[in-house]
Amino acid sequence: MEFFKNISKIKYEGKDSTNPLAFKFYDADKVVAGKPMREHLRFAMSYWHTLTGEGSDPFGTGTMDRPWNELTGMEKSKLRAEVGFELMSKLGIDYFCFHDLDIAPEGNSLKEKQENLDEMVAYIEELMKKTGIKCLWGTTNAFTNSRFMHGASTSPNADVFAYAAAQVKKAMEITMKLGGENYVFWGGREGYETLLNTNTELELDNLGRFLQMAVDYKAKIGFTGQLLIEPKPKEPTKHQYDFDAATVMGFLRKYNLQDHFKLNIEANHATLAMHTFEHELNMSRINGMLGSIDANQGDLLLGWDTDQFPTNIYDATAAMLEVLRNGGIAPGGLNFDSKVRRGSFELEDLFYAYIAGMDTFARGLMIADEMIQEGFFDNFVKERYASYEAGIGKKIVSGEVGFEELEAYALTLEEIKNTSGRQEMLEARFNQYLYK
């Protein structure tokens, strides 16, 4: 059955097309920097925002006009899956990401939940075979149900820890069954509301224990996907333990987990932590920890996770520069953890939104590649730091000198000459690439 009857497969029509249902920049098989765009970008649909989100917010009920609105239970889950795979097929999206709770009804017990999952996994496997669409990553939802009100692996309640463990175990199993290339941990309610009632030390140690168990279980079942942690600084809890990339990397080092996890960086989480998106990507990359990307966009004048579809070309270009310098994002990808605005409630808005996001990143990829090919920025940076490639600088880098040698050297210096950072010139140059 076809749901988007008036919408055929979205085609690339070029930058001058006025067809809102066409790509202006994303040309999946066009080769950029040595491989097809689709292999650079590895776009994924987020199951939750696309298929289970209803458009509700803290001040209003759902608005979304969806074919499954009147259904319940397994029937609803199956219809969502079918619609989702049609959407991906028509958009030419090669991957999807999911929480267990997105794909199957929760049921009345853990056992029922697991059975529902098994049934839906089989159903989705069929759709995957039919369409060739793959699973980028799976995860568990250990934050929506009220039992997680005080956290999951950091809950003060050991039963909740156990329950969350059971959820991750199952979610990892089904991710493996679906051929998922990654498994993600987002610490939904792993944080605290007030220190007055919280033992942060025990909670963080428990989080470390939990992740070690995940590493152990992964080895045991032979899951070869990449494990990812997704930082977020706040919301829903006042303080989330996985505040930002630096915090998570420090945590991993403390608990000796740094060889088992990489990071899943989300643009809107970066800005909620008062960082740019590219900062978080950069910090992850230079630590060898850039694993995957949640592509969306926040509103820097608002203080919550708006999860907008990414349309800012500056941010997309800066992100793709980091991805290219990382040697690519695989086995991760670009998951659109983005939702249509509450007022964009019609089915076709899903297409407009994905097209907007895909075109933005395609354009970002093209510009970033051009920048790297041309070498202008790289050369500027290389020259700026040239003093570390010879003389005293080289000795600093190689560890040949200490404070005493450096003092002796400094005492011989006449006035120190710096060079301009040229920020304005570089920003103007960046702008030129937008119009090429």
Place this chain on the structure above:
Amino acid sequence: MEFFKNISKIKYEGKDSTNPLAFKFYDADKVVAGKPMREHLRFAMSYWHTLTGEGSDPFGTGTMDRPWNELTGMEKSKLRAEVGFELMSKLGIDYFCFHDLDIAPEGNSLKEKQENLDEMVAYIEELMKKTGIKCLWGTTNAFTNSRFMHGASTSPNADVFAYAAAQVKKAMEITMKLGGENYVFWGGREGYETLLNTNTELELDNLGRFLQMAVDYKAKIGFTGQLLIEPKPKEPTKHQYDFDAATVMGFLRKYNLQDHFKLNIEANHATLAMHTFEHELNMSRINGMLGSIDANQGDLLLGWDTDQFPTNIYDATAAMLEVLRNGGIAPGGLNFDSKVRRGSFELEDLFYAYIAGMDTFARGLMIADEMIQEGFFDNFVKERYASYEAGIGKKIVSGEVGFEELEAYALTLEEIKNTSGRQEMLEARFNQYLYK
């Protein structure tokens, strides 16, 4: 004498030029929307950031390499003026904006300060004649000197009020003498630090009285320039009375000053008030109060006035849409209230920075004009609100109905049908214009 010996007049070389000392988009005499770019944009140099700013910040001293660094007194002021006019001439900037304190040494008394100003005004008039450059606006600096520590017209000290009045009187006179087309009020320290020591009621009434005196004096001397108020929410004071456009417009209405003032909207002040730049322009425009623009750019992840040169093409386009819909910005203009970064300390960085800003707004103008010509967005909006052009909507707008009629009408309605806001589609369309 020529100061920028290696820099000739900056020319338009088009978007593919790799010459950093050329315009890529700003082509002063090119006609867009019926008049030359220069008449739309009315670019102005800010005297303070360009000629008196030293690159200091709260954690460091000045860095700027400037030819007047070793001079003092009137000699320094004259050299600054000469360099400034050479800079404007070479950049093709037609206007400048200034504080009294920017152009002449403060002296040791009010009288000396006035004499210094007179001398420098005569000096600058010569430079204006020689170059054809004009004065967009003048203002007084009633915030730097320690006597203004508790405010100027809102100081608890009546002597300070009087002193500030004397300053504005003189500044308005010299602005008039220089042919200034506007006079600006920015309430540098008109605000408070703590309510514990503040009589806000008296302070605000005094601010109203002060502005009324300015209106009276303007009439008396026959100054025909436009009076402008520039909103800013905070910094230097904890709370600035002229918080944002809405606050200032409400204040003007309260004190019956709304026919005598318009607003000077600064991008960075907008975002410090948690508004977008275009929001502040839009609110001013629809109230008939958009007077002039301080063109710069803030960093939304930082909490202070960074006053960066504007290089964001989204913001510049959104701003120029408001300017075009306003029927232009004259007699106001686009004043670059922008400073080179502290690390961009070389003289030529001034050129790079102004070129960056001018090209950004030129490009914004071109895109905005194209958008308006094409009518896509305007048509979308017109259609979205069509229900107010007929039937019940028309009666609402014309005042023919009240709650009773509306209730009677509402009781007859079946389910209400809304249409999608299409934000994602509109944003994607916006992006297409960037690459045209």
Place this chain on the structure above:
Amino acid sequence: MEFFKNISKIKYEGKDSTNPLAFKFYDADKVVAGKPMREHLRFAMSYWHTLTGEGSDPFGTGTMDRPWNELTGMEKSKLRAEVGFELMSKLGIDYFCFHDLDIAPEGNSLKEKQENLDEMVAYIEELMKKTGIKCLWGTTNAFTNSRFMHGASTSPNADVFAYAAAQVKKAMEITMKLGGENYVFWGGREGYETLLNTNTELELDNLGRFLQMAVDYKAKIGFTGQLLIEPKPKEPTKHQYDFDAATVMGFLRKYNLQDHFKLNIEANHATLAMHTFEHELNMSRINGMLGSIDANQGDLLLGWDTDQFPTNIYDATAAMLEVLRNGGIAPGGLNFDSKVRRGSFELEDLFYAYIAGMDTFARGLMIADEMIQEGFFDNFVKERYASYEAGIGKKIVSGEVGFEELEAYALTLEEIKNTSGRQEMLEARFNQYLYK
């Protein structure tokens, strides 16, 4: 039927009581500043947070353990009402505030909604008679239902405007029937998401028209309550038209509505607008527009409306200083627009939370009264501004001088002498009051 069986009427036990179910400071009939505490504070229960809120958030479902969880329809509404009145009775809260949607099911049509309301109003009237509890204010909920996705009186859809009008009409009628002393307008979705699809001018004019209709209808039915507007800067919409007190007061003046409305100031909305709570109260008060208070508390490190029960004694004291200087808050009151944390899910947490809030404001009242009695701060301020009571200052205030006279005066001044603002000394003094 009694729901809180283990909880009797909450009594005042004094500051050393360790009984969590007792007041430590709120002693309802104790006379402070000439009248009983209860008359100063006029505490109100918010129907929505207390009786209809479920503890859901954008990342999780409801958590609250409530006796009506299994019920639906009118039965649920009635049980909520009974529990609410028992809660208020036991807490000694004299008022409640409500939205139409809080007290009765929405039904399947406007007509059914009105009928449901009539039935519940009669039911609630009985409870009011029985308990002596009164209605502080009513309002309509024109934001939760999806028909309001693009706004109510600022919707692009005229049918939605009409529907909202019908809702306000009915809500005003039932508020009048319940003896409500005020009627509140909170512009839930009166704002915009993006200027790309918005006609702000028409929307604001329509908001003005709508409020004028409310004024007209109030006169027609002889409702004598006070009309209030509640500012909020953002959330749910990106930009809310009623941004802050200054914006609303300016709006009212523009549409000539300033004599018909006062403001309902909410602490958390103040801080979301980057103002202190006391700033918003102060600005309203000195403009003669302070009408009522939504007492709660935000988290300044979070960017959304957390609506916490107020427990900060600094804020409560600063607020009560404004209330006392306003000559009281009647006919407004202190409505606890506050919700228990999602993890405070047990019934008794409602008591703990209200006790916390009531004690905090009672303590704030006592301290504020003591401060005013003692006169320390008032004297400091009076002296600080003494220069406006004689000499040149007096002439400024009385309008006897203009710029020319002030310049002449300023030219005669030797160095201007300011006095210290003494902020640290004043803050230390403030602290002393906390421990008295």
Place this chain on the structure above:
Amino acid sequence: MEFFKNISKIKYEGKDSTNPLAFKFYDADKVVAGKPMREHLRFAMSYWHTLTGEGSDPFGTGTMDRPWNELTGMEKSKLRAEVGFELMSKLGIDYFCFHDLDIAPEGNSLKEKQENLDEMVAYIEELMKKTGIKCLWGTTNAFTNSRFMHGASTSPNADVFAYAAAQVKKAMEITMKLGGENYVFWGGREGYETLLNTNTELELDNLGRFLQMAVDYKAKIGFTGQLLIEPKPKEPTKHQYDFDAATVMGFLRKYNLQDHFKLNIEANHATLAMHTFEHELNMSRINGMLGSIDANQGDLLLGWDTDQFPTNIYDATAAMLEVLRNGGIAPGGLNFDSKVRRGSFELEDLFYAYIAGMDTFARGLMIADEMIQEGFFDNFVKERYASYEAGIGKKIVSGEVGFEELEAYALTLEEIKNTSGRQEMLEARFNQYLYK
């Protein structure tokens, strides 16, 4: 010579004193929790804010009325020292903290700077002997001089790295000579402005190398003081590498420096990083890294480092709870990295301000001690996490179970029962302590 002629040694007069030049809570030798207040609090004067700060800000010149205003060079430095030691003596402050640049003129060369330092160190040693006042910590100022415009140890210029090394070497030597108990690293300009011109990887590696050199040199000279890093997220640079406690701890672990450094936590830096003060203290403490405290207070509605004297009793109590749980703060202390407001320009404001800060922390200590003695909060927390002390929880903590055992356990669970977090009740209880 005596400078504060009208001010004698500040005495403890108790909470009801109206003498602004007396302590209301700080009673230095009073024993609390087993030792005198002065030993718990280890108060220090910040040399910079107190003796070299002039009251300038980005919009205004200095305002401070200081006896050294007319002096220059070594004479000025000596007068400052004398005044500072008189101030500390009269306030009963036992420690001071300093940057090299605070105590001696910079001179015209590195050599001259070192000679100036030596002269002033000898001078200060005399004052220390005379008064018994000690040095809490020293540091270098490697951010004010324009040579550090692009950073110090993270500068792209190797000469600057060398120069900074020479500075730290000398500063560590003089700190040692003065008996300093700690040496602090605050990364003033160790950060970046834009990624377009920055090699973050090299810069961070260089920072690691620099700190390793400091560790090596400390060992070489036998300095036994504690090394401290002070986090700050932004300002002056857009992004500071030492963003917050978690970032710094992660950095130290990466470069294997974790055993050589602890953290110096500043309240205002915490809130600029969107954390509470107590969060940063808590994170440091549970990682065994809490070294010292910069006691001040920011304004959460402002986005820059306001460095106000701390007067908030909630924050001070929360901080002292962490200090007591840490077993004290020695060899660190509470350094008032606080400055009087620009409008508090008189000499006596220094006294008012320090008294305000010292009383606030004294009160915080007393309350925190009472809370710990009483055990109410600790018991609540202990009980809340009791499930980890037996059964499945104990097995989780001891590492006896993995995902499989936990799943088996979870499958046996009926509905999971959580307990309320009781935040409101706990906050009310906290408030009760304020009035005791």
